[in-house]
Amino acid sequence: xxxxxxxxxxxVPGINTFDVYRQKGGYRAVEKALKMTPDEVVEEVKKSGxxxxxxxxxxxxxxxxxxxxxxGVPRYLVCNADESEPGTFKDRYLMTxxxxxxxxxxxxxxxxxxxxxxxxxxxxxxxPQIRILERxxxxxxxxxxxxxxxxxxxxxxxxxxxxxxxxxICGEETALLESLEGKRGNPRIKPPFPAIAGLYGCxxxxxxxxxxxxxxxxxxxxxxxxxxxxxxxSTGTKLISASGNLVRPGVYEIELGLPVEEFIYSDEYCGGIxxxxxxxxTVAGGSSVPVLxxxxxxxxxxxxxxxxxxxxxxxxxxATGTMMGSGGxxxxxxxxxxxxxxxxxxxxYHHESCGQxxxxxxxxxxMEKVLHRLEYGHGKMSDIDLLVDVSRKIEGNTICPxxxxxxxxxxxxxRHFRDEFEWHVKEPVKCLDTNYGLANYxxxxxxAEVTTEN
Amino acid sequence: MLRVEEQxxxxxxxxxxxxxxxxxxxxxxxxxxxxxLPILHEVxxxxxxxxxxxxxxxxxxxxIQDIEVYEVASFYTMYFLKPQGxxxxxxxxxxxxxxxxxxxxxxxxxxxxxxxxxEVTPDGLFSWRGVECLAACGYGPVLQIxxxxxxxxxxxxxxxxDLIEDxxxx
Numbered sequence: 001x002x003x004x005x006x007x008x009x010x011x012v013p014g015i016n017t018f019d020v021y022r023q024k025g026g027y028r029a030v031e032k033a034l035k036m037t038p039d040e041v042v043e044e045v046k047k048s049g050x051x052x053x054x055x056x057x058x059x060x061x062x063x064x065x066x067x068x069x070x071x072g073v074p075r076y077l078v079c080n081a082d083e084s085e086p087g088t089f090k091d092r093y094l095m096t097x098x099x100x101x102x103x104x105x106x107x108x109x110x111x112x113x114x115x116x117x118x119x120x121x122x123x124x125x126x127x128p129q130i131r132i133l134e135r136x137x138x139x140x141x142x143x144x145x146x147x148x149x150x151x152x153x154x155x156x157x158x159x160x161x162x163x164x165x166x167x168x169i170c171g172e173e174t175a176l177l178e179s180l181e182g183k184r185g186n187p188r189i190k191p192p193f194p195a196i197a198g199l200y201g202c203x204x205x206x207x208x209x210x211x212x213x214x215x216x217x218x219x220x221x222x223x224x225x226x227x228x229x230x231x232x233x234s235t236g237t238k239l240i241s242a243s244g245n246l247v248r249p250g251v252y253e254i255e256l257g258l259p260v261e262e263f264i265y266s267d268e269y270c271g272g273i274x275x276x277x278x279x280x281x282t283v284a285g286g287s288s289v290p291v292l293x294x295x296x297x298x299x300x301x302x303x304x305x306x307x308x309x310x311x312x313x314x315x316x317x318x319a320t321g322t323m324m325g326s327g328g329x330x331x332x333x334x335x336x337x338x339x340x341x342x343x344x345x346x347x348x349y350h351h352e353s354c355g356q357x358x359x360x361x362x363x364x365x366x367m368e369k370v371l372h373r374l375e376y377g378h379g380k381m382s383d384i385d386l387l388v389d390v391s392r393k394i395e396g397n398t399i400c401p402x403x404x405x406x407x408x409x410x411x412x413x414x415r416h417f418r419d420e421f422e423w424h425v426k427e428p429v430k431c432l433d434t435n436y437g438l439a440n441y442x443x444x445x446x447x448a449e450v451t452t453e454n
Numbered sequence: 455m456l457r458v459e460e461q462x463x464x465x466x467x468x469x470x471x472x473x474x475x476x477x478x479x480x481x482x483x484x485x486x487x488x489x490x491l492p493i494l495h496e497v498x499x500x501x502x503x504x505x506x507x508x509x510x511x512x513x514x515x516x517x518i519q520d521i522e523v524y525e526v527a528s529f530y531t532m533y534f535l536k537p538q539g540x541x542x543x544x545x546x547x548x549x550x551x552x553x554x555x556x557x558x559x560x561x562x563x564x565x566x567x568x569x570x571x572x573e574v575t576p577d578g579l580f581s582w583r584g585v586e587c588l589a590a591c592g593y594g595p596v597l598q599i600x601x602x603x604x605x606x607x608x609x610x611x612x613x614x615x616d617l618i619e620d621x622x623x624x
Contacts, residue, residue: 074482086548086587117482124495124532125588127603160480165491165530168586182490182522184529200485243550243591250592287549287587328591330550344549348586354529 002268003229005217005237006210007253010097016132018139021100029219030145033108034153041112045215047223049235054080054171054208055286055326057310060215066195067113068203076204077110079120079212080176081129084168086287086348087328090239091209093251095122095129099136103159105212107145108219110157113205117158120209121176124163133161168352172400173206174198175354186356187400208326210239231257234309238327244282245333247271258308260284261298264331277333280438281417284313285325287345288405290412291338292322294438318412334438338420339431342413343371349406360403363394367410374421377428384421388414464507470500474515486516490526494533499601503534531585532600539574539581541621544598547584550591555610559595560584562611566618579622 004010014020021027033041046061067075079102083091095102102120110118122130137159140146148156162180164170170179174188177199198204214236218226227235234256240263243249248271254263263269264279273279279294300306301320306313310324332341350364367390373379391407398404414421420436473496474489481488490512497508509523516523527533534542545551545560560571563582567575574581590596593607597614599621606617 083589084587085589087550087591089589089591089593092589119480123589124491124530125585125598125603127495127601128605162480162488163492163495165494165526166532166585167530179491180488181485182487182516182518182526184525200482241592243594244553283549330553330591332553336553341549341552344547344552348548351586 002253002255002258003237004253005226005229006094006101006213006239007098007251015098016096016100016136018100018136018143021098022143025220026100027104027140027143027145029104029216030107030111031151033111033219034151034155038112038114041108041215041219044223045112045218048214048218048226049223049230049233050211050214050218050226051234051310052208053210053214053238053326055085055288057324060207060211063195063207064109064113064205066193067205068196069114070203074117074202075113075115076199076202077106077113077115077118078173078176078180078199078204078206079106079118079209080171080173080206081120081122081126081209082164082171082176083126083209083326084123084171084352085326085328086345087241087243087283087330088286088326089241089243090251090327092126092129093241094209094213094239095126095133099129099132100140101213101216102133102209103136103140103145105215106159107140107150107157108215109205109207109212110159111155112215115205116156117160119160119162119180119199121162121164121170121180123170124165127163130161130163137161167354168348169354169400169402172402175400176206177204184354186354187402189399229255231307231309232311234311234324238308238324240308240327240329242270242329242331244331245274245277245336246331247274254308256307256309257312260306260308263308263329264298270331273331273333275333277335278438279331280334280336281332281338283328283330283332283409284322286328287330287348287409288401289323289325290318290321290408291342291416292320292412293416296320296416318408318415322412335435337375337431337435338413338417339371339375339424342410343368343375345409346371346406349402353402353406357398357403359394359397360406363390363403364406366390367406371410374424375431377424377431379421379425379428381422381425383425384414384418387411462505462507464501464505464511466497466508466511467500470496471515478516487518487522490516490518490523491530494523494527495601498533502540503537537574540579541581541599543580543582544585544588544600545582546586546588546590546594546596548587550587551594551596554594556584556595559597559609559611559614563614566615580618 050060051057170185175185179185194204282297346368350368355361391411394403395407424431477489513520
């Protein structure tokens with residue numbers, strides 16, 4: 001069994017309560033951190049090599065060290081729990097079942113940054129998780145881990161949960177800050193970065209739920225111990241949300257560096273493709289990252305096995321690789337239609353575009369329309385190149401990465417599955433009720449025997 | 455769409471106003487506008503939707519312009535700017551849920567309730583709509599029902615039928 005740092009006690013009954021969490025060694029990291037200096041805590045996180053778990057993969061310790069510390073100006077830590085990336089549901093899982101891991105991480109991280117008020121911005125749809133967190137905060141406060149003079153250290157911290165209003169764009173850190181200030185979620189132009197001028201114009205760090213929770217084992221065991229797990233610059237463990245046509249979809253904690261093949265097929269993880277079917281394609285890191293056909297999912301272009309790590313997943317660039325993203329792993333079986341799925345994702349980005357930048361506002365809607373007509377048999381051959389053209393004109397031309405996130409799935413689907421798009425043009429009637437199938441992206445792993453249970 | 459001309463008087467319960475006071479305390483002095491999103495959720499939970507009069511009262515309470523409330527309420531998808539059914543079934547319609555049958559399920563709900571997406575059943579009990587990813591992709595298809603956003607996972611037609619029957623009996 002692989003090492004678990006975040007989900008080690010997930011199956012302990014009552015772990016969502018303070019008492020049980022504490023019995024299992026919870027809040028030790030707070031006790032330890034408060035005896036260190038804030039800079040020492042930052043140093044441990046730097047040594048750990050922890051990289052932002054929300055999608056960008058930027059080193060967390062480095063992000064913290066950029067925080068401006070002018071005299072007399074408050075600093076803020078804001079936890080990004082606006083989990084909305086299609087395919088990603090790890091933060092919901094963590095907050096539901098082990099909320100104190102996040103609260104403990106928030107205390108440690110706030111102390112490291114010198115924040116006296118911190119917010120957890122949770123997407124509004126997660127009202128049950130908001131209630132869970134509010135209860136956990138009350139419990140922690142009751143036990144003296146929040147509020148004034150925590151554990152007699154002289155450090156004060158108030159922690160609040162803020163609900164969003166239902167907008168994917170608020171997962172972008174500056175849009176999140178706008179939203180937290182009670183405004184529309186329009187991303188800000190950077191610079192200035194939030195580390196200089198964030199919430200209310202004050203220096204602010206925004207971190208993902210999982211990154212913040214990961215500071216707990218980093219402080220408990222030391223940054224160097226944490227860095228020993230994983231592979232190369234992908235240190236530690238990562239929560240992967242597995243969805244789609246898998247035998248056992250769900251949230252798994254993996255040590256970075258696990259072979260993708262083992263993740264999909266081993267019984268410890270997803271257990272293979274559901275209903276004895278074969279794998280056609282995957283989206284490895286949430287809907288924004290490029291889609292890969294089965295053969296490139298399991299192996300690099302040179303034939304070596306592909307691993308679940310930041311480097312290995314992006315090996316080959318966008319020609320033959322993808323990205324780790326937020327760890328939203330979506331598997332498509334042989335019966336799924338790539339054109340339909342690409343249209344579905346495009347509709348998502350069109351719906352979620354904040355409308356601030358014209359390339360994204362107009363381009364996402366344009367791509368959605370063109371993909372819709374391809375999917376429903378009204379497409380032209382020239383539409384395929386038109387999509388590539390539109391996606392190129394969105395990419396890199398917007399204030400925030402939503403434009404890129406909308407462009408990449410379309411561009412990569414055409415790059416790897418162009419013949420399927422062409423088939424939709426050539427077979428406008430047939431494509432309505434049949435699918436193109438596996439074609440030459442065949443999963444190198446043989447079809448599993450279908451065993452009917454019961 | 456937002457209709458600014460309608461102006462029925464609106465009453466907020468004292469419990470609701472007490473909640474406002476509690477929420478505003480979370481932010482620094484002078485930054486009470488931050489309370490806007492949570493307060494709108496509370497108003498919608500009590501009233502079922504956000505009428506123009508209700509939004510104006512929120513603006514008064516927070517000491518901001520009416521338009522600052524309208525622009526927020528119309529930007530975020532969770533706020534209803536017209537009355538909905540008592541139970542709004544919000545079904546995830548994004549990729550991973552569609553891989554496991556969300557589209558079929560939405561067709562089924564449309565037939566079962568006999569109203570199109572966004573419409574209210576004649577008894578005022580139900581409306582439904584497709585929403586974007588609810589971050590529960592491994593348990594799809596999923597739907598949620600406000601104002602507490604109770605979550606229903608791994609759905610099929612039978613489970614949805616049972617759910618609708620249970621809600622009718624409530």
